[in-house]
Amino acid sequence: MSIAKKTPTIQDVARFARVSTATVSRALSNPERVSEGTRERISDAVQATGYTLNQAGRSLRQRTSKTILVGLPDIRNSFFSTILDAIEREAALRGYGVLVCNRYSGPNPARRLGEYFLSHRADGLLLLDGSLDLEQLLELTGEPSAVPLVVACEEIPNAPFHTVKTDNPRAAAQATRHLIDLGHTRIGHITGPAGNVLRQERLAGFMLAMDEAGLRVLPDWIFPGNFMMESGYAAALQYLAMANRPSAVFAANDETAIGFLSGLREQGLECPRDISVVGFDDLAVALHYSPPLTTVRQPREKLGQLAAQTLINILEGNAEAKPLRIVLTSEMIVRSSTARYFPPPHS
Amino acid sequence: MSIAKKTPTIQDVARFARVSTATVSRALSNPERVSEGTRERISDAVQATGYTLNQAGRSLRQRTSKTILVGLPDIRNSFFSTILDAIEREAALRGYGVLVCNRYSGPNPARRLGEYFLSHRADGLLLLDGSLDLEQLLELTGEPSAVPLVVACEEIPNAPFHTVKTDNPRAAAQATRHLIDLGHTRIGHITGPAGNVLRQERLAGFMLAMDEAGLRVLPDWIFPGNFMMESGYAAALQYLAMANRPSAVFAANDETAIGFLSGLREQGLECPRDISVVGFDDLAVALHYSPPLTTVRQPREKLGQLAAQTLINILEGNAEAKPLRIVLTSEMIVRSSTARYFPPPHS
DNA sequence: ACTTGCGATGCAATCGATTACATGCGGCCA
DNA sequence: TGGCCGCATGTAATCGATTGCATCGCAAGT
Structure with missing residues (x-):
């Protein structure tokens, strides 16, 4: 029974069940509005004809x-x-x-x-x-x-x-506090793309946690990112060129964190020996990265x-x-x- | 001009341009079948009314x-x-x-x-x-x-x-030959999911290259996988438990390769010092993984x-x-x- | 017995666009 | 001048489903 032949319509069902199309339509969408017997005849007819709704017809009307x-x-x-x-x-x-x-x-x-x-x-x-x-x-x-x-x-x-x-600000603050609790005091952040709300929220959470802990954040320690690996990689180059480096970095997402770690490793820096990094999102790869990423899992x-x-x-x-x-x-x-x-x- | 009010229909355009809906329809889909003047009037009317096609109507008819x-x-x-x-x-x-x-x-x-x-x-x-x-x-x-x-x-x-x-078989063979060219003789493969064509093709390419090089493949060296990281990780456990380990592994895709490497690293094995691994796909993360993955890039x-x-x-x-x-x-x-x-x- | 009410069903309009067919008009040729 | 042709356009049917309104029959109420 090829579909090409001709898809059965509600008319076919009506003819088969010996009722009007109106009744078929009602039986299908408001079963309680048709009597038991007709409902069954129609149900059989649908089976027999292999009817399926033509969405275009319905869309047009409704x-x-x-x-x-x-x-x-x-x-x-x-x-x-x-x-x-x-x-x-x-x-x-x-x-x-x-x-x-x-x-x-x-x-x-x-x-x-x-x-x-x-x-x-x-x-x-x-x-x-x-x-x-x-x-x-x-x-x-x-x-x-x-x-x-x-x-x-x-x-x-x-x-x-x-x-x-x-709750991005809260989660970002929590991630930052995790680093603070580990004894880090010089902590940097790689941001999301300019103009993005998430960038604002995660940055705000980061700043709040730092502030609450009485820690300073040097302007240099805020690296511009865009949620892509390349931007993390670029941040690594910037980081490496720096005199007074943070000992930990909170990246706005996992991809950025991965790019960042990748850039550092190229220059011989090792995580977590030389630097601690936290990501965000818990992508599947975070668990299997080297090292496995500390991160924030969003549901x-x-x-x-x-x-x-x-x-x-x-x-x-x-x-x-x-x-x-x-x-x-x-x-x-x-x-x-x-x-x-x-x-x-x-x- | 809110959309809610009432989307203009082809009738509105026709009224505005003082022609029939048939002409409007023709002007829009077969412009050459309508005279220059009318075409312009209709085009103006479309502008003026802000008409857009109702896809449901067209779908139903066509x-x-x-x-x-x-x-x-x-x-x-x-x-x-x-x-x-x-x-x-x-x-x-x-x-x-x-x-x-x-x-x-x-x-x-x-x-x-x-x-x-x-x-x-x-x-x-x-x-x-x-x-x-x-x-x-x-x-x-x-x-x-x-x-x-x-x-x-x-x-x-x-x-x-x-x-x-x-061309999966060819690419798989090429990946395998790359390992052979590096001097490896004991090479394993982590497969794709059972029943998948890609599994067959990549496995076949692998076997072919090994065969052409006159190299044997022990049954143990074929690890079952399913293209997900977890299956690579599982393969690593199997690998580690093995007496006669391959010195290189061709994984059916990057995710599997990553899971595999992750499992090995947990037990202190290092890539490429202790083992060489080739992936497939060239995911974005392949470049930034540790180590950066040798792989096959599909367009x-x-x-x-x-x-x-x-x-x-x-x-x-x-x-x-x-x-x-x-x-x-x-x-x-x-x-x-x-x-x-x-x-x-x-x- | 007559009306009223209600549940079940049918009739026909409707949604918006397309298109087969009809019409009207002007020009061309014999 | 009459007939024919072809272009531009209009008329109306059509696609399939939904739904307001009408109808019918039966039962209950007065």
Whole structure:
């Protein structure tokens, strides 16, 4: 029975069950509204004909596509793809398809996303990226939030959107305190990309912990990064050229930490003997890196799942009126890239 | 101008331009069939009303969704997500949306994929996974290929599908020869997951190279793996328990190699001093691992792009009748996880 | 006995775009 | 001048599902 022949429609089912299409439609979406007997005849007819819904027909009538759009800054990053995995699973469970839109760039990045809504291809947007221009985004969503939107992972400050994220400042502070507790006093930080909320939050947490411990942070010790390995590598070069080096570094994510360690190792520095490093995210490779990375684990699966649930709840009408803000807590994972500070033998 | 109010339809444009909807439709999809003057009036009307196509309407009429479905075995793996990235970019360029379906499992994995076609949500399928049951897949596609299908990366042997992949046997043989050239004679292999085509191909290339060099492979030296780090780690335990250890190992992918190295390091073995290891894929982390991994780089972007192009060509009618088979070549990347073999000081 | 109410079902409009067919018009040729 | 052709455009059917409104039959209430 090839699909090509002709997919059976609701008409075929109706004919087979000797009822009207209206009744078939009701039997399928509101079973309690048709009598027991007809319901069974229709159910048999569906079996017999091999009927499946034509989503285009329904979309047209209901102005609903049963599809969500996920906007990502970089799907190649396994941090995002793990979240996408969770989103997809949850969406499938609730009967939604997942469209992906990756690295939408150009003069107006929100534009490409918006087109999906203008053409009615998606019902809602799940944004894993806080770097979009708020102006453009509001223009996209329209004044009385025309586009149901949930921002996950990142956040758009002061914007009236539902948000699911983790407590970055707290986690960053905890990571920093871990280094302080090990006796480090000169601690550096490799930041996230400029303009990114996570950069702000992790930096803030770092600064707060240092401040609370009464430790100074030299401007040199803040290395610019962008969440990619290369930027960690670049930070290493900068670090090596430095006279007064920190004895520990908190990197804004694991990839940066890995690039950083890679750069140091090239010049013969060893972790944790010569320096302690903490990452963020707990990517799969963190456990198997050399040395295994001390890091902060974000509940990524949970995060993706909650984000998808939140969005779908909105779409189906059973959602809070005012923007929800869900904050998950991360967990410190201590491995071997951090060690107690011993002053160098000869100062 | 909020989207919520009411998206303008083709009727609005027609009214504004004082023509019929038929003419508007023609002006937009077959401009040459409309006179210059009307074309301009319509173009102005589109501008003025801010019209965008309602995809559901078109889909219903044309039985076409301008969407492709990508089926992946595991999107969390950055190998796949890089390819997905390329696919998405290419698809967007040609006006197609990308639906993802990850880790479709259950009794009939092809089923979940099939539902997208039965419900007319996707026009074609791009499969990054050769592990599907051919029976089920044929049932899905129907006898006269009802579902346009391109298999990328992997391959379904003896199946009449378009395929875009890399030359795995050759690359695996090359990787193995690299070890042989370094003087290794006892070489092991960590395989891919059972039932996977890539496992076969890479294993075959390995065996071939060994055979050509007149080298024996003990059964013990073939470690079962599944492309994940954990399986490499497990292989390390097995390796360490062994009396007659290989001096080099070719792992079926980078993740496995990393897990393997991680396991060895835990027991004090060092690479490349005590063992040489070659991976496969050249993930971003391969360059920054310790030691930087010798590996085989697959042209992943190219692969994704070609796969998407091939599929879309089929969908748009301008494609070869008989299954295309595109094979890209990989590139050996020599870094520091492999070294010349020196017999141990004391045998 | 007559009305009222309600549950089950059918009828037909509707969503937005496309397209087969019809129409009208101007020009060209015999 | 009459007939034919072809271009530009309009008319209306169509794709498949949903849903407001109408209808029908039966049972309960007065």
